[in-house]
Amino acid sequence: RTFSPHFSVKTPQPATMPETIVVDGRDHLLGRLASIVAKELLSGKKVVIVRCDQVCVSGSLVRNKVKYAYFRKIRHNTNPSRGPFHFKSPARMVWRTIRGMCHQKTARGQDAMSRLSTFEGIPHPYDRISRKVIPAALRVIRLNPIRDYTVLGDLANEVGWKHQDLLKKLEDKRKVKADAYYQKKKARDALKAKATKAAEGELAEVNKVLAASGY
Numbered sequence: 323r324t325f326s327p328h329f330s331v332k333t334p335q336p337a338t339m340p341e342t343i344v345v346d347g348r349d350h351l352l353g354r355l356a357s358i359v360a361k362e363l364l365s366g367k368k369v370v371i372v373r374c375d376q377v378c379v380s381g382s383l384v385r386n387k388v389k390y391a392y393f394r395k396i397r398h399n400t401n402p403s404r405g406p407f408h409f410k411s412p413a414r415m416v417w418r419t420i421r422g423m424c425h426q427k428t429a430r431g432q433d434a435m436s437r438l439s440t441f442e443g444i445p446h447p448y449d450r451i452s453r454k455v456i457p458a459a460l461r462v463i464r465l466n467p468i469r470d471y472t473v474l475g476d477l478a479n480e481v482g483w484k485h486q487d488l489l490k491k492l493e494d495k496r497k498v499k500a501d502a503y504y505q506k507k508k509a510r511d512a513l514k515a516k517a518t519k520a521a522e523g524e525l526a527e528v529n530k531v532l533a534a535s536g537y
Contacts, residue, residue, distance in 0.1 A: 342368040346444075346453040348376040352419055352474065354459035360423035363434035372453065375412040375442040375475030375489060378461045382470040386477050394481075410483045412474040413440040442475070442485070443493050449500065 343362065347355065355377065359369050379386055398404045409415055417440045425431035441448070457463060465471060479486045518525075 341366075342370065344370045344372065344448055344451050344453045346373055346455055347371045347416065348373045349461050350377055350456060350459045351461050351464055352377050352379050352416065354464060355456060356416065356419040357423055358456050358459055359438070360420050360434070363420070363424060363437050364430065366437075368437040370439045370441070370448060371413075371416060372441050372444045372448050374416045374440050375473075375478070375486070377412065377416055377474045378465075378471045379474060379477065380465055380469060380471050383472045383476060383480070385470075386472045387480055390477065390481050410478055410481055411442065411485070412478045412483070413442050415474060415478065416440045443489050444496060449496055 345355075345359065355371075359371065362369055381389075394408045396406055398406075409418055417438065420438060421435055424434045426435055444453075461471060475483075475486055475489075
């Protein structure tokens with residue numbers, strides 16, 4: 323059997339778990355954040371976005387409320403239950419924005435969207451995982467300081483989202499626990515550094531051997 327020179331026969335590759343990226347959405351601009359995350363999803367990575375309630379949108383709150391009111395009027399002519407659906411929670415607003423950038427009506431896009439998770443606040447276990455920011459999407463870098471902006475949680479609260487107070491209560495609890503953990507970690511690291519310094523003389527020979535072995 324002959325094959326065209328323009329095509330190659332691919333050997334099956336072993337399945338691997340996609341790399342997971344946890345992004346802290348606080349103070350990121352929605353559109354810029356969504357476009358970068360969409361690109362990562364389409365390249366095969368798994369992305370989790372936390373603190374979607376603190377993502378920002380350029381423009382004042384009044385302006386964004388008017389735009390959302392217009393968006394809510396867009397509906398199916400004969401059966402509105404078929405969509406489009408107007409999400410009110412910040413996490414679903416971010417999810418819907420990213421969906422529009424992922425070719426979601428194709429198999430590739432559906433596969434990419436299955437690797438996306440969005441949350442308000444920082445739920446367990448992501449409160450114990452190192453979180454990343456995206457400098458190209460940060461409001462303080464990309465938006466002129468004189469321009470108005472809207473926090474997505476405030477916009478959602480204005481259009482019918484009912485969990486802003488509950489989320490604030492849960493986040494306050496999480497921050498207290500996180501601070502207690504950090505203080506314990508600092509004390510543990512200080513003790514370790516002190517013990518290492520006290521044992522420097524005894525470990526000199528051992529460290530020399532380890533250094534020669536590449537450790």
